[in-house]
Amino acid sequence: MRWTLKPKPDKEKIEGLQKALQVDSITATLLVQRGIETYKDAKLFFRPSLKDLHDPYLMKDMDKAVARIEQAIANKENILVYGDYDVDGTTAVALMSSYLKTKHNLIYTYIPNRYDEGYGISYKGINFALEHEFSLIIALDCGIKSVEKIAHAKTLGIDFIICDHHRPGDTIPDAVAVLDPKQEDCEYPYKELCGCGVGFKLIQALALKDGKTAKDLTEYLDLVATAIGADIVPIDGENRVLAYFGLKVINTNPRSGIKAILDKVEKTSLTITDVVFVIAPRINAAGRMKHGNYAVSLLTEEEPDMAAKYAAEINDYNLDRRETDKQITEEALKQIEEHNEQDRLTTVVYHKDWHKGVIGIVASRLTETYYRPTLVFTKSGEKLAASARSVRDFDIYNALEACSEYIEQFGGHKYAAGLTLEEKNYEAFKQAFEAEVSRTIDRNLLIPEIKIDAKIDLKDITPKFYRILKQFAPFGPNNMTPVFISENLIDTGYGKCVGEDKTHLRLTATQPESSSRMVGIGFGMGDKFTMISEVKPFRAVYSIDENEWRGNVSLQLKLRDIKKQK
Template identity: 50%
Template sequence: MEYVWKQKPKASQSAIEKLGKEINVNPILANMLINRGVETFDQAKDYFRPNLSQLHSPFLMQDMDKAVDRIHQAIQSEEKILVYGDYDVDGTTAVALMYSFLKGIYTDVDFYIPDRYKEGYGISEKGVRFAAESGFTLVIALDCGIKAIDKVALASELGVDFIICDHHTPGETLPAAIAVLDSKREDCAYPYKELSGCGVGFKLIQAYAKSHGIEESRLYPYLDLVAVSIAADIVPITGENRILAFFGLDRINNNPRPGLKALIIQAKVEKEIQISDIVFKIGPRINASGRLEHAQASVELLISSNLDEAIERAKLVDEVNATRRNFDENITKEAFEMLAEREMQAEWNSTVLFKEDWHKGVIGIVASRCIEKYYRPTIILTESNNKATGSARSVVDFDIYEAIAECADLLDQFGGHKYAAGLTLSVDKVPAFQAKFEQVVKSRIEAIHLKPVIEVDDELILDQINYRFYNILKQMAPFGPGNTEPVFRISNVYAEDVTVLKDKHLRFKIVQDGQLTTPVCLGFGMADRAKDPDLTTVNMLRGRMRFDILAEIRENFFRDKSSLQLYIKDIKFD
C-alpha cells in the first residue's frame, strides 16, 4: 500500500528557541513537544513527570454527586447492587474495577455481562429483567447505556435504578437514569472528553472515595485495568488518559493483578509492557471470550486473587483466542475475495460487506483488516437473531459515526464514535444501506482520506541518533493516539548488509554521506513488497539504489547488551 508522508507543522523559530532554552533540549525535540501541546517549562514538567494530583476533580462531571449519593444510599440500606458492563475489553475491565472496589467496602454486589449473541450490545431487556427478578435495586452500567432509553424506562417500572457510566456519543435524549456520567454530554463541564468507559468508572470510585474518607492510595491497584482499557479501546493518550496510562503501565510492570500477570505469562511478553503490547497481545486475549463464548470468563480472570487460579483461567482464554484467530483468518480471506471481485466492477469510497454465516465475534477485526488492505471506511455485517448486525471502522480523520447517522432511516439502532461504531438493521435493507452509505461517504470524504498517512515528526541525519536523544524520546511515552511514537525521515541513503528474515522481513544497515550507521534497520513484512518481479524492495536495496525512509527509534536488548535500532515504517526509492 502506498502511504502519504505528512510532515507535522513546524513551530515558529522563536517558540522553538524559547522552549529549547527553558528545558535544555535541541530544536527537533522542542518542535516535537510544541506539536504535542507542550509550550512552556511548567507544561513540560507536567508532561515529562505526570502526577496523579493532575487529575481533574471527578465532581466536575455532571451528575457525579447524584451517582455517589445513590451508591451510598444502596449500601446504607443494604440493597443489592449489580455491576453491568459491555463484553469488550473496555467493558470487562470497567466491570472488574467497579465490582472489585465495591466488594472491598460492601458484600451484596454481583456483576452481569450480556451475551453478545443472545442479547447484543449494551443494556438488554433480559439483563434488566434479570436484575429485577434477582432483587437488585441498583444497576451501575459501564461502557454502555447512553442510548438505552427504553431499557432504563423498563427498569424504572420494575423498581430498578440505573447509574450510567459511558463515554460514547449521546443521542438527543438521555436515559432517565438516577445519574448519567458521560463527559460527552452537551451539559457536562468536565474538562476532558476522551475517557474510556473504564476511565469513567474510575472517576466514579474516585468520587466515592473522596466523599467517604477512603484513602486515594486504595484506588491505585485499579489503574492497571484503566491502562488496559485506554490501550485496547484506542482512545487518545492525551491529558488525563496519559496520566492514567502512565501510572497504570507502571502498575502492570511492577505489581500487576494476578489476572493480568497470568495473561502476560501466557502471551510470552518478557520485556517492559508498552501500550502496543496491550493492543496486540493482552487486549485480544481479554476480548476473545466475549467474541466467541461469554465475557464473564474475562471478568473472572481479571478479578482473580490467586495467581495459580489466574494462570489456569488465562490458559482457557488463550485457547479461545486461538480459535478466534482461526475465524478471523478465514473470514478475512472471504472478505478479500469479495472485495477483489467488486473492485473490478466499479470504484468505491466505502466498504460494506454482508454474509449471513460470518462469526459475529470477529467482524470488527475483519473490518480493520479490510482497512489495512483497501483503506476505506468499512462496515462488516453478518446475520444474528434474524437481523443484520455489523461493526464499523474508519480511516484517519473521517467520522464514520456521523456517516452512519445519516443512514438512520434504514437502521434499527446504532452507536459508537468517530472511528468505531456498531449497527443493526433488517437483512432486506442491507443493499439499500450499502448504496446510501456509499453515497454519504462519497459526499463527505476527501481524496487525502483514501490513502493512509504517516505523520513525520522531523528529519534526522544519522549523527543525531544517539542515546542522549533516545532517552528523551523514551520519556515522552506512553505512546498512542494523540501522542504517537515519534517518526523520523532519514533521506538520501543506501543499504549495506541486506538480509531477509523468515522470507518476509528485512534487516540492513544504511549509509549516509559515506558513513555506515550503527543502528540496524528492521523492515517487518517488507521483503515481498514490489511494483514488479524485478523491482522488489530487496533487489533495490541490494542494488544500492538511493532511498528515503521513515523510521521509529527503538532500543533492543540482546545478551545483556542494548543497542538502538530503526524500525522502518516506509521506504521511498529515488
Template identity: 50%
Template sequence: MNKRWIVKQKPSEEQIAHLIAEINVSEPVASMLLQRGVHSFEEAKNYFRPSLELLHDPFLMKDMDKAVNRLVEAIYNHEKIVVYGDYDVDGTTSVALFYGFLRTFYSNLLFYIPDRYKEGYGISQAGIEWANEQGATLMVSLDCGIKSKELIQYAKEKGIDFIICDHHRPDNNLPDALAVLDPKRSDCEYPYKELSGCGVGFKLLQGFCIQNSIPFEKLYPFMDLLAVSIAADIVPITGENRIMAYFGLQLLNTHPRPGLQALIQIAGFEKKLSISNVVFGLGPRINAAGRIAHAHAAVHLLLAHSKEEAEQHAKEINLNNRDRQGFDTNITREALNMIEMDELMREAKTTVLYKNDWHKGVIGIVASRCIEKYHRPTIILTESHSKAAGSARSVPGFDVYDAIEECKDLLEQFGGHMYAAGLTLKLENVQAFRQKFEEVVARKITEDQLIPLIEVDLELKLKQINFKFYNVIKQMEPFGPENMQPIFVSEQVCARDNVKVLKDQHLKLYVYQEDSQVFEAIGFGMAAFYGKIKPFHPFRLCYQIVENNFRDNRSLQLLIKDIKFYE
C-alpha cells in the first residue's frame, strides 16, 4: 500500500540555536525536542527527568472534593463499597489499582466486572442489583459510567451512591451521580485532559491520600498497573501520562507485582520493557480474559499475592489469548474476503461489516486488522442479545466518534473516543446505518486521510548517526502516541549488492550515503521491495534507529518504515 510521508515542520534557526546554547545538544536533537514542546533548559530537564512532583493537584478536577469526602465517609462508617470496572485492560487495571490500594487498610470492599456477553459495556443493571444484594451503599465506577444516566438513577433509588471515574467523552447532560470525575467534562478545568480511565481512578486515590495525610509511597507500588493502562488504552504519552508511564515502567522493570511478572515471563520478554512491549505483549493477554471468558480472571491475576497463584492465572489467561488469536485470524480472513468480493465495498470510504456469528470479543481487533489492508474508518458488527453490537476504529486525523454521533438516530447506544468507539443498534437498522455512515464519512474525510501516513521527524544524513545520537533518542522514552519513537528520512541512499529476502517476507540490505559508513537495514514484511532495489542506485529511505546486540556485539541498525524511488 502506498504511504504518504509528512515531514514535521522544522523549527526556526533561532529556536534551534537558542536550545543548543541552553542544553548543549546537536542540531537534530534540538529540532526533535522543539517539535515535542521542549524550548528551554527547565523543560528539557522535566522531559528527560520526569518527576512525580510535577503531577497536577487532583483537587483541580471537578467534583474531586465531593468524591474524596464521600470515600472518606464510607470508610469511616464502615460502609460496603463496590469497585466497578470495565472488562478491558484499562478497566481491569483500574479495578486492581483502586481495590488493591484500598484493600491494604480497608476490608469491607468488593469488586465487580460486567460479563461482556451477558451485560455488555459499562454500568449494568445486573451489577447494581448484585451490589444492592451485597448491602453496598457506595459504588465507584472506573473507565465507564459517563453515559449511564438511567442506571445511575436506578442505583440512587436503591440507596447506592455513585462516584464515576471515566475518561470517555461525555454528553451535555451528565449522570446524576454523587461525583463525576472526567477531565473531558466541559466544565472541568483540570489541566490535563488525556488521562486513561485508570489514571482518573489514580487521581482520586491521590486526592484521598493528600486529604488523609497518607504518604504517596503507599500508592506508588500500584503505578505498574497505571503504566499498563496508559500503554494499552493508546492514550497520549504526554504531560501527566508521560510522568506516570515513566515511573510505572520503572516499577514494571524492577519490582513488578507477581501477576505482571508472570505475564512478562509467559510473553517471553527478557529485556527492559517498553510501552510497545506492554501494548503488544501484556495488553492482549489481559484483554483476552474478558474477550474469551470473564475479565474477573484478569483482576485476580493482577491482585495475586504469590508467584504460584500468579503463574496459574497467567497460564489460564494465556490459553484464552491463544483462543482469541484463532478467532481473530479466522474472522479477519472472512471480513477481508467480504470486502474483496464486493466492488462497492472495495471502492467505499468506509468499512461496515456484519455477521451474526462473529465472536463479539474480537471484533475490535478485526476492525484494526481491516484498517491495515483498507485504510479507512471501520466498524465490525455481530449479533448480541438480538441486536447488532459493534466496534469502530479510525485512521489518523479522522474523528470516528463524531461520525457515529451523526448517525445516532439509528443507534440504541454508543460511546468512545476519536479513534475507537462501541455501538449498538437494531438488526433491521444495519443496512441503513451502513449507508448513512458512508455518507457522513465521505462528506468529512479527506483523500489524504485515506492514505496511510508516516510522520517523519527529520531529514538526516547517515553520517549523523552514531551511538551518542542514539543514546539521546533512548532517553526520550517512554515512546507512544504524541511522543513517538523518532522516524527519519535520508535522501540519495544506496544499497550494496547483497540485498536479501529472509523467510520469504523480510528485506535485509546494507545501505550507505556517499560520505557515510555502511548500516545494516531491516524491513519486516517488505519483501515486495526486493526486485525494485538496484544496487548502487539511489533511493529515499524512511527508518528508525535501533540497537542490534548480537553475541554481545553492539551495532546500530536501521529499521525500515518505507522506501520511495526517484522517477
C-alpha cells in the first residue's frame, strides 16, 4: 500500500473557517479539503435541506418529458416503465411506476432478461411493447446509446423518454425527451446523478405541476438513497441531499420491501455503507440469479406479508449468488496463475460457462487481488459478454473506447463498464486492451493507495471530535470517511491475532508523549502482528468508529494499514 497524505489546505482558509464555526483546526482542515470554506457552505453540508435541490426544469428536455407523460395520461395511453436489471435500474423502475400509478392506472413495468436480452433497451422489449399496445416507454438507467433501437421503435409508433446518467455517444437517440445531465448541451448544475436520481427529477417535475414540492416525495427517497449507494456515485451536492434524506426514510419508515430485507438481516440504524453491503446485494441478486422483476415486485409491494415472501426468495438468490461468485473467482485466479499472467498490467479472463450474473462481482474481486484494470468474460448467446472494473484514477471507459474496433457494444463509467464482442475477436481485444493500458496508465496507479486526510495524535480523538465527524456522513466518493495517520505508536502488550482463523489484528496503542490509549482493530491484518510486538514503535493509518460491547460504546481505531516507524 502507498500512503498519500493530502496537501494541507491554505492556512488562512482553515483559520477563517475555524473562527466562523468555532471548531478545532483538524475539523476545519477536513472541511476545507471537501470544498467547504464558508459558514454558508458548512450550513449546507451539515444541515442538508430538500430546498437545496435544483429546479428539475433546468435539465434539458424536462419540459418535453413532462408534456408527453401528461398527454399519455390525458389520452389514457398504456405506459411502459423500462429499466435495467441492476439496483439502480430496478429502484428507478419501482420509483417511477409507483409514482405514476398515483396519477394513472395504465402503468406497467419491464426489466430485460440479463441472459437473452442483455443490458439496456432490447428489440424483445420493444416487441413486447408493440404486442401489448404501449405507445410510450419511459427508459430508466439505460437508453442513451440505444440509437438504432429507439429509431426502430419510432417507426412502430412507440415514443421513448430516456432517463439516463451514462456517458452519451456521438449520436443522441431520437426520443421524445432525453434526460441525461452528462449531455454536453445540458446545463443542469449537477452532473453526477444516478439513473434513479434522474428518475426522481422527472417525478419532481411532474409533482411541481400539481403544486407539490420535493418534501411531498420523501417516501420515494429510500429508493434513491439505495441506488446512490449501490451505483457508487459521488455523495456531494444534490446526491448528498438525496442520500441524507433517503437514509432517514430507510431508518424510520422504509417501504415494505426494504423493511422486509432489513427484518431478514436484523439490522438497525443503517449507514450508506450498510445500504451498499446489506440492501444492494439482495436487490441485485434477483437480476443476477433469476430475474430483475422480482426486485421490482419486492420494492413496489405494499402488503407486508407478500413483501416478506419476496424478501425470503431474494435472500435465497443472494446465498446462491455468493456460492457462485466464490467458485468462479477461484477458477479465474487459477486461470491467471496457470497462464502466468500475474505480471501483466491488465487482467482479462474468460470461460464459456461462467454465470453471467456474477461476472461483475468476480471482476471486482480480481481487482482487489491483483489491483489492475480487469475484465471477466463469459459466453452470452453467440457473443462474449464482459464486466469491466478499474483501479482508482484510471478511466477504463476511455481504454475500452480505444479498443472499440474489436467491440460490438459497450457502455458504462470511469470505473465500471460492460461490453460484448464476437468470440473471434477475443484474443485480439485482449492484446489491444493490454497495449492501451500499458501505454496510458501511470504505474503508480497499480499500487493500492490510501489517501490520508490529516496527521493527528491519539489525544485529539475525543467524543466531541467524533460527534462532529459523524455529521460528515453520508460518506462516499468525494466525501469519503476521514482517514488519519498517527506516528510513534506503541502497543501496550495486549496486541494479538483474533478471529476464528486468527487473521485479524487487535491492539491497544499509546503514544509515549501522551497518556491516551486507543484500541485498534485491523481486519485481515493478522500478518502485521510482528510489526507491533516487542514494543516496537509503528505508524498507523486508520478511520475512527464506535465499538459496542455488552452495552458499552467506546471509540476505536479501524486500522487500514500499519508500517514500522521510520
